[in-house]
Amino acid sequence: MFDVLIIGGGVAGISCALVLGSARNKHFASDKKIGIFTHQKSSNLQEALFNNAYGIPAGTLGSTLLLESTKQLSEQYPHVLQLDNEKVLRIEGIAGNFRLTTNKTSYNTKTIVVATNSSVTFNIEGLMHFVIPHKKAVPEKNRIQLENIDHLVTNGIYVAGTLSGCRSQLAIAAGSGAAVATDLLTLWNNGIHSQVHDSIK
Numbered sequence: 001m002f003d004v005l006i007i008g009g010g011v012a013g014i015s016c017a018l019v020l021g022s023a024r025n026k027h028f029a030s031d032k033k034i035g036i037f038t039h040q041k042s043s044n045l046q047e048a049l050f051n052n053a054y055g056i057p058a059g060t061l062g063s064t065l066l067l068e069s070t071k072q073l074s075e076q077y078p079h080v081l082q083l084d085n086e087k088v089l090r091i092e093g094i095a096g097n098f099r100l101t102t103n104k105t106s107y108n109t110k111t112i113v114v115a116t117n118s119s120v121t122f123n124i125e126g127l128m129h130f131v132i133p134h135k136k137a138v139p140e141k142n143r144i145q146l147e148n149i150d151h152l153v154t155n156g157i158y159v160a161g162t163l164s165g166c167r168s169q170l171a172i173a174a175g176s177g178a179a180v181a182t183d184l185l186t187l188w189n190n191g192i193h194s195q196v197h198d199s200i201k
């Protein structure tokens with residue numbers, strides 16, 4: 001049983017995983033089992049080139065970020081399980097006991113973060129009734145989002161990145177994933193607001 005499974009290894013999903021992973025020494029997070037589906041074939045990053053994203057050297061390719069971000073996650077936080085090359089097809093169950101089916105197998109998890117981007121090809125069974133037209137993209141682009149309040153779709157299911165309804169900029173998607181991570185940390189810390197900082201002191 002996972003405590004959380006993150007669906008999507010793009011900007012928002014990896015950002016969420018990095019912040020959750022970084023909390024491994026916190027008493028309320030140290031026993032948590034965290035996994036991320038690092039499927040990347042349909043990431044917006046595949047064709048992107050970045051000159052305007054905070055902290056990223058100008059000229060960086062999205063395809064480079066895809067490789068480097070999973071490497072950073074596995075080197076810094078190896079306890080976060082990366083499930084690559086698996087596509088999530090279906091979600092069933094309720095908060096505390098979801099069953100998540102992929103093209104290869106199935107997993108049980110207490111909570112879920114969906115970070116699969118705002119493409120209209122979204123087709124995860126069990127979530128389709130939350131799909132609405134994207135509120136911050138031009139209609140001609142035919143983008144979608146999941147209905148949510150401050151990233152919470154329904155009890156136990158969070159959405160992050162462009163699928164949450166934010167505009168498509170790397171920094172916004174990354175912030176959205178990090179925001180969901182701190183919501184989960186706060187949940188695990190019995191509602192006490194939580195964040196994770198490293199310091200040179």
Ligand SMILES: Cc1cc2nc3c(=O)[nH]c(=O)nc-3n(C[C@H](O)[C@H](O)[C@H](O)COP(=O)(O)OP(=O)(O)OC[C@H]3O[C@@H](n4cnc5c(N)ncnc54)[C@H](O)[C@@H]3O)c2cc1C
Pocket residue numbers: 007008009010011012013037038039040041042043044045047048049050051052053062086087088089115116117118124160161162163167168169170171173
């Ligand atoms: C060509 C292009 C150029 C861009 N240039 C810029 C720029 O210059 N500056 C800027 O700030 N932003 C830019 N962007 C936007 C930026 O890349 C996106 O805003 C950002 O990647 C969105 O992050 P996300 O996490 O929502 O989605 P993504 O990064 O696309 O991640 C979604 C992930 O979910 C995975 N996934 C999808 N379905 C499933 C499933 N069923 N199961 C498991 N995994 C799944 C995908 O493979 C992918 O890895 C550009 C985008 C494009 C397309």
